[in-house]
Amino acid sequence: MAKTQQSLTADTAYQRAAARCATTEYAPNYWMEKFIAGGLNRDEAELVVKRLKKEGFIDEARFARAFVHDKSAYNHWGPLKIKQALIAKGIDATLADEALSTLSAEGQNDTLKHLLCQKNRSLKANSAYERRMKLARFAAGRGFAPSEIFKTLDKLGLQDED
Numbered sequence: 001m002a003k004t005q006q007s008l009t010a011d012t013a014y015q016r017a018a019a020r021c022a023t024t025e026y027a028p029n030y031w032m033e034k035f036i037a038g039g040l041n042r043d044e045a046e047l048v049v050k051r052l053k054k055e056g057f058i059d060e061a062r063f064a065r066a067f068v069h070d071k072s073a074y075n076h077w078g079p080l081k082i083k084q085a086l087i088a089k090g091i092d093a094t095l096a097d098e099a100l101s102t103l104s105a106e107g108q109n110d111t112l113k114h115l116l117c118q119k120n121r122s123l124k125a126n127s128a129y130e131r132r133m134k135l136a137r138f139a140a141g142r143g144f145a146p147s148e149i150f151k152t153l154d155k156l157g158l159q160d161e162d
Contacts, residue, residue: 008038014048021057025066028058029090064091064099072103076111079103081143112144112152120158132158 013035020026028049035045052058064086071077071085079100086096119138125131132153139149
């Protein structure tokens, strides 16, 4: 006999979310989508999210800081890609900028240099120009600014001429 899926209640939703938020940071939009998919209407979902915020289980600034740290340290994303991902998760651009300000420019430059050196070893190109452009596209896809990319490529000695 197949089980019938029961609709989520506001109290159950709160308890489940609070338990998960106690160990991991989540964006409010994540919970809104989960609650609505679980059977709560929009008003009920908003009330549960407000309660989670009020009681400190959800904090957008804390989430943004944790997200910035994790994506920079573990995924080696640049600031542009991180900001875009935060905004896609419903985080205000001002909060995203504040969280990004915790990154050190030196750390980002080291990450970019490491990524470019690593990619350069496995890259096939017919000319120095092609190599440089492939590396630039790769770094741009990782979320680094063009000015920083080309400055780093120059420091690494990867100019356009052969």
